[in-house]
Amino acid sequence: MAHVGDLVAEMLARYGVEQVFGQPGGQTAALYDGIAKRSPRIRHMLVRDERSAAYAADAYARLTGKPGVCDVTVGPGTTKLTDGFVESLNASVPVIAIVGELPSDWEPLRDKGVASQGFDQISFLKSITKATWTASSQRALPQLIRSAFRTATSGRPGPVAIVVPHNVMDAEWDGDETVLEIDDRYTRAPAHRPVASSDTIEEAVNLLDRVQRPVIVAGGGVLGSRATDELTRLAESIDAVVVTSFTGKGSVAETGAHFGGVLNPLAGPAANRIVKRADVVFWCASKVSQNTSVNWTLPAAEQATIHLDVDPAEPGRTFRPTVALNGDAKGTLAALLERIEPRERPDWLDEVASIKEEEAAPRREEEASDSVPLAPQRVMRELNARLDANDVVISDASFSAGWISAYLTAKEAGRNWIFARGQGGLGYSVPAALGAAAVRPENRVVTISGDGGFYYAIGELATQAQNGLRVINVVLNNGTLGWLQMWEEIFYDGLRQSVDLETKDSRPNFAATGTAMGCTGIRVESPEELGEALDRAFAAEGPVVLEVRIDPRATPLHSFRRRLVEGEEGKTFDRPGTAYELRPWSRSAEASALEQEGVVAE
Numbered sequence: 001m002a003h004v005g006d007l008v009a010e011m012l013a014r015y016g017v018e019q020v021f022g023q024p025g026g027q028t029a030a031l032y033d034g035i036a037k038r039s040p041r042i043r044h045m046l047v048r049d050e051r052s053a054a055y056a057a058d059a060y061a062r063l064t065g066k067p068g069v070c071d072v073t074v075g076p077g078t079t080k081l082t083d084g085f086v087e088s089l090n091a092s093v094p095v096i097a098i099v100g101e102l103p104s105d106w107e108p109l110r111d112k113g114v115a116s117q118g119f120d121q122i123s124f125l126k127s128i129t130k131a132t133w134t135a136s137s138q139r140a141l142p143q144l145i146r147s148a149f150r151t152a153t154s155g156r157p158g159p160v161a162i163v164v165p166h167n168v169m170d171a172e173w174d175g176d177e178t179v180l181e182i183d184d185r186y187t188r189a190p191a192h193r194p195v196a197s198s199d200t201i202e203e204a205v206n207l208l209d210r211v212q213r214p215v216i217v218a219g220g221g222v223l224g225s226r227a228t229d230e231l232t233r234l235a236e237s238i239d240a241v242v243v244t245s246f247t248g249k250g251s252v253a254e255t256g257a258h259f260g261g262v263l264n265p266l267a268g269p270a271a272n273r274i275v276k277r278a279d280v281v282f283w284c285a286s287k288v289s290q291n292t293s294v295n296w297t298l299p300a301a302e303q304a305t306i307h308l309d310v311d312p313a314e315p316g317r318t319f320r321p322t323v324a325l326n327g328d329a330k331g332t333l334a335a336l337l338e339r340i341e342p343r344e345r346p347d348w349l350d351e352v353a354s355i356k357e358e359e360a361a362p363r364r365e366e367e368a369s370d371s372v373p374l375a376p377q378r379v380m381r382e383l384n385a386r387l388d389a390n391d392v393v394i395s396d397a398s399f400s401a402g403w404i405s406a407y408l409t410a411k412e413a414g415r416n417w418i419f420a421r422g423q424g425g426l427g428y429s430v431p432a433a434l435g436a437a438a439v440r441p442e443n444r445v446v447t448i449s450g451d452g453g454f455y456y457a458i459g460e461l462a463t464q465a466q467n468g469l470r471v472i473n474v475v476l477n478n479g480t481l482g483w484l485q486m487w488e489e490i491f492y493d494g495l496r497q498s499v500d501l502e503t504k505d506s507r508p509n510f511a512a513t514g515t516a517m518g519c520t521g522i523r524v525e526s527p528e529e530l531g532e533a534l535d536r537a538f539a540a541e542g543p544v545v546l547e548v549r550i551d552p553r554a555t556p557l558h559s560f561r562r563r564l565v566e567g568e569e570g571k572t573f574d575r576p577g578t579a580y581e582l583r584p585w586s587r588s589a590e591a592s593a594l595e596q597e598g599v600v601a602e
């Protein structure tokens with residue numbers, strides 16, 4: 001007998017979904033039956049925590065542009081969607097959740113879990129999704145599935161949820177094929193490519209033509225829109241320099257003269273210096289977040305600006321752009337390219353090259369460090385040498401994001417880098433690797449996290465092993481919550497409260513944990529062991545946990561570095577109180593030193 005679980009699975013498969021992530025409950029078992037009957041056309045991956053299902057779906061979507069699909073059971077399954085869904089919502093990633101629910105007519109019993117696991121799921125989900133619907137009947141469901149794909153992939157993409165009551169999911173379906181029709185315009189984001197109006201494009205062309213030192217800040221929307229070719233061509237044709245946000249990393253190849261670095265306080269000063277020198281800053285598919293704008297000290301008051309975004313509500317949020325381009329990045333950049341005259345700016349490229357070199361010189365020394373415990377910069381250098389252009393690197397929160405962005409190179413443009421900056425939550429990388437490996441089996445997927453971040457999802461190592469995924473999980477183990485340890489030390493007079501993750505007698509061994517979970521476990525304590533360890537990791541067929549003991553005083557955050565060194569000379573520092581002040585919309589060029597250095601609470 002066919003049932004509604006078949007209907008849902010069949011529609012998902014017709015929309016091109018080949019992988020669903022989740023954990024079953026009685027209310028969703030029919031969906032599992034539907035998927036099982038259709039495997040391998042559509043497959044299911046069992047995660048150890050529904051939070052991981054949402055993260056895996058998010059990573060799947062970032063790499064493919066297709067909505068990542070996950071399923072959760074009613075109540076405790078639903079609440080665990082939160083971390084991933086807020087990440088997807090804030091980062092504009094298309095994700096769809098099929099959510100279990102109690103039977104429709106149990107409404108009065110839902111309160112306070114009187115009927116087991118019940119609560120007001122709709123109100124809850126509405127706050128973490130772009131849209132949430134309940135399928136009140138079998139007949140409503142196909143149209144809701146079409147709405148889910150349409151909403152997730154159009155305009156500013158985002159996560160959506162369809163709540164399916166138990167009686168609807170289990171109901172018999174007569175197999176009527178006519179209800180299954182999909183809308184194939186919405187299988188992938190961006191579903192629409194609106195181009196900015198001709199007069200605003202003209203204004204942007206005129207402005208770019210008048211300036212000497214153009215910089216483009218590429219945000220995550222460049223990759224989301226698959227606009228890397230257009231962006232590269234524009235930069236090369238007018239000698240503009242591209243810097244990227246974390247989520248924009250990979251928007252251009254990072255090997256050429258037109259790349260200026262990653263713009264984030266964690267990623268080193270080069271990009272910040274370059275942006276400050278620009279006479280026009282073109283924010284391209286970037287929401288100009290706190291980190292990318294270095295506490296909104298960028299752009300400076302005297303700089304001309306262009307802001308391109310598919311969401312018309314975005315330009316103008318933190319500064320009034322000289323030109324606002326409301327459109328899709330790929331389409332609008334292509335339109336700009338058609339009108340703009342090629343232009344050489346050799347002086348500007350020379351200046352940028354010398355800024356880059358000044359900042360790179362001390363880094364090369366750090367990368368060659370032989371210190372024990374290891375310098376993370378050394379780990380990154382050896383990893384960089386082994387990464388192929390299309391391998392996927394997934395960052396956890398905290399210092400890993402800085403080490404990756406500043407020391408690993410995007411050898412080609414493309415969607416190969418994942419930074420979960422919608423929330424900056426610890427524990428993203430290991431579960432996200434499930435989604436990445438599912439769609440990129442031919443590539444190596446590398447996660448990089450601190451020990452604090454790694455703890456969050458150790459259970460998913462078993463998922464990686466069970467599915468034979470080619471993931472290398474690098475754990476930069478400094479024995480402490482590095483960022484918070486330094487924050488406490490600097491701003492609270494040497495405080496060291498609840499930041500250490502080990503004691504002399506209790507030292508967790510992550511490599512051994514990996515082995516116990518069915519991965520290859522490798523532990524590195526000295527630089528001599530590193531090369532061989534990485535070779536082993538890259539040669540392994542299944543998942544690897546590569547634990548490296550790193551220097552607990554290492555930080556990519558320059559403001560911390562300076563303060564830690566100066567602090568040793570007996571200076572004390574104020575808490576970053578000034579950074580709490582909301583910056584005025586019509587910016588002044590004045591900002592506190594702390595803000596300009598990018599001291600950010602993470």
Ligand SMILES: Cc1ncc(C[n+]2csc(CCOP(=O)(O)OP(=O)(O)O)c2C)c(N)n1
Nearest residue numbers: 398399425426450451452453481482483602
């Ligand atoms: C889920 C979550 N909880 C807390 C934080 C605040 N936080 C930011 S960085 C950090 C320390 C992370 O430690 P670890 O993963 O070991 O990396 P390290 O700082 O040592 O590089 C914490 C607790 C966060 N970003 N996310």
